[in-house]
Amino acid sequence: MSAQATAALPTADAWRPSQARRRWSGWLFYGLAVLSTLLGLVMLGALLYDIFTDGAREVDWHFLSNYPSRFAEQAGLRSALLGSLWMLAFTAIIAFPLGVGAAIYLEEYAPDNWLTRFIQLNIANLAGVPSIVYGLLGLGLFVRWLALGRVVLAGSMTMALLILPLIIVASREAIRAVPDSLREGSYALGATRWQMVRQTVLPSASGGILTGTILALARAIGETAPLITIGALTYISFDPNGPLDIFTVLPIQIFNWVSLPQKEFHSLAAGGIVVLLVVLLTANSLAVYLRYRMQRRLQ
């Protein structure tokens, strides 16, 4: 019986032919995986190379300080840059306190009940709503219903709602990373919950909260579609001077130039993109630096 079973098993030689194939397919697969990873990196390289060779020579003081124009050689980014700054400032003023407040509530106050779970589900889903739908919301709610018109404030409020989920998620993570021993220590000294949050949790979590907020604001700088939907204009030849002025922003100006048929305007678009990417790179570096400093302090 046992001799029969042994005889039925293949000998070691029987494995040999398939072994070569198995080894070969392993290498092939490894090659494909490396190639795919490289492909993503190469595409990023191609994109940056293409844009900087097209646009870097457009960027000079003249380009930054002139209004847009029908004549490509006179056109500049001035009103778009100022519009982006105004929009960004009010977005930050609105979104930062709301986002951090919601995060504090969900991490430190919220009871574990259906309402809390509903809020959390809601935030997760809002993060996945296409940005252009936020534009329709802003158009219906702020531009028309509140009758603000197509002004900076309407754009900022729309953008604030759009980046709120990002700020909340990042702030919650930062708050959760604060060790409980700090909270208990604060309570032991007689602090109320808000005193504990304000004096212990927030200072420890501030690095993470700031990093998340900067990244969220970086997203707002590059976002185009919702602002087009609420009706931010494409051609502005004066400085926006406050929250109730009509405005345009950097990405809309770029979009406008890309859409024109003349080649000279395409170079201007590339120049605008270079400026946009430099702004984003600065914001991201700041976020990375803050995270690095925070990590060092915690260690």
Place this chain on the structure above:
Amino acid sequence: MDNVKSLPRAQPAAVTAANEPDGFQFAGSRRDSLRRKLVERSVHAVLFLCAVISILTTTGIVITLLGETIQFFGEVPIVDFLTGTRWTPLFASKSFGVLPLVNGTIVVALVAIVVAVPIGLLTAIFLSEFAPARLRGIVKPVLEVLAGIPTVVYGYFALQFVTPILRDIFPQTQIFNVASAGIVMGFMILPMMASISEDALRAVPSDLRQGAYALGATKFEVVSRVVVPGALSGILAAIILSISRAIGETMIVAIAAGLQPQMGFDLLRSMETMTAYIVQVSLGDTPQGGIEFRTIFAVGTLLFVMTLVMNLLSDLLVRRYREAYE
């Protein structure tokens, strides 16, 4: 001075209240404690309101979209909207069949998925199973840069870099075409696809891998027959989320895919997506009160429902693999 005087009075309160911390008053007077309670209550209320903003946002989206959409369906039968194959709301002879826009949206999303899923999955496998920790530490953040680039930049890249290449290879390619928008969109969603898949792959316990190695499996066999099947629900979630992102993406298609609503699958021709249509109307001089303008809310509602369903589905799948392994 006030504090010192109140001390003797507060002392007994502190002693009697030893087992109920709420009555603890050693440090301050009664008025102080009242003020603290008031501050606590109002802070709690304000923070709660901040959290409720998210519900209000969703409610706002639903009301804004539905309000206009219901009015729209008062003039155009919903069946005509959902089944019609001609979309000409801005022409003299109006026709409100949304299918050409849906067709365009799905074709572009398919191209993006065909690019993003294999490359993203293989990248995730490389990062999670093959790459040494240091290399992963470099590659991952660099790939994340792709996710941080504004979509208007991708639109420029598609129109100015990818389209000319396509036109060199296939001379019949139109200036605005689905292929270049879809390919570039694929690279835009690649980091998300890779990062969610990688999370799912890494959540597969290493016992399973080691068990397979012990049975004599090669690395490829371990990955393809143990790790990937084990992470399948997470990978599916990543794919669905990628589709959802591709459907909602606006600027790439508005710049590079053109504004011609039409049926069909010819990737080298121009097609209009739902998002590109909303941009087209927003930029034009369509009067805001009319039915022409209302179309963007009807299209927006359809877009919102499509992405919402997919996001919920992917959320469900992610929860399943978390439950399975944690």
